[in-house]
Amino acid sequence: MVMARKQATDKELADKLAAVEREGRDKPVDARELMAMVEGIVASMEGDLSPMSIKLYSELEQLAHFIQKAKSEIAQLRPDEIRDQHLPTATDELEAIVGATETATNGILNAVEQIENLTAEMPPAVAEKVSEAVTQVYESCNFQDITGQRISKVVKALQHIESKVDGLLSAFGDEMTKHRKDGASQGAPADASKQGASGDKALLNGPQLPQDAKGQADIDALFASLG
Amino acid sequence: MSIDMHMPILIVDDYKTMLRIIRNLLKQLGFDNVEEATDGSMALTKLRDKGFSLVISDWNMEPMTGIQLLREVRADAKLKDLPFIMITAESKSENVIAAKEAGVSNYIVKPFNAATLKQKLTTILGNF
Secondary structure (H helix, E strand, O other): OHHHHHHHHHHHHHHHHHHHHHHHOOOOOOHHHHHHHHHHHHHHOOOOOOHHHHHHHHHHHHHHHHHHHHHHHHHHOOHHHHHHHHHHHHHHHHHHHHHHHHHHHHHHHHHHHHHHHHHHHOOHHHHHHHHHHHHHHHHHOOHHHHHHHHHHHHHHHHHHHHHHHHHHHHHHOHHHHHHHHHHHHOOOOOOHHHOOOOHHHHHOOOOOOOOOOOOHHHHHHHHHHOO | OOOOOOOOEEEEOOOHHHHHHHHHHHHHHOOOOEEEEOOHHHHHHHHHHOOOOEEEEOOOOOOOOHHHHHHHHHHOOOOOOOOEEEEEOOOOHHHHHHHHHHOOOEEEEOOOOHHHHHHHHHHHHOOO
């Protein structure tokens, strides 16, 4: 009878290991499943454990607990929020900077080109000085290209981080969903830059992205609607 | 021998603002026949369609970069001797070496000033 039960346990363990091997190709082994299997293996040994085996079991158990704790701590960092909110927001803000500096630079160039065109009507000595100043403005406008390229590099780095966080989230699977629900029930703030902010500080939103920004007409309408 | 200030010059950059700046600086220097392209492949098409006397190109563009354009130009029997200036923010030694090996006529690092542009043009074209 003891032999029959042992054989049944062995088969059950073998089936679990086979399942883990199959699933393990697509996702990491769950720490709790690992612990259950280790316990199953130990139980199936029916008291034949050597001191070395007991030590090994203890080490494996600690390892499983450590993995579980680490996963829980990482999940509390809310990598889903980092991927879904913070990184895209940072990317949008940077792209808005590029757009704004380009618009400003073109505005400066428009004005300076008009000034340059007027040099034909100026006394030669004045025209020469104005032309020199105009040249300096052209040279200074180089900054837009340089800052644009630098920001593009940062955006690429953020996109790389985003893909890594995405991989982390895939590895976490259901555990992330659990923490997301927990976070939602605690009313976790969506904007990390404002976490802990209250009162006037909570109103410091900074410039809005062009697609989100209100125009003066919107502000006037809102202002008027407030009575 | 004086140089032709009406020579056709092709400037290539994916930043419209930069094209505008280079065009304006060339205009101040007296060059009034300037055309633009926003990447290497567009530039190559223009170069093959029309005879240009000088190319001033950025490096970092898509889909065809400045260095790819340079290599295409040097590999083309009709264009291989065309003066080609690279104006780029790529300032690492390896970039300059690669451009030189590809046959660039001169290399200007952004941000640049009008005096540097004039100096490089003089080196290639002669005094003006």
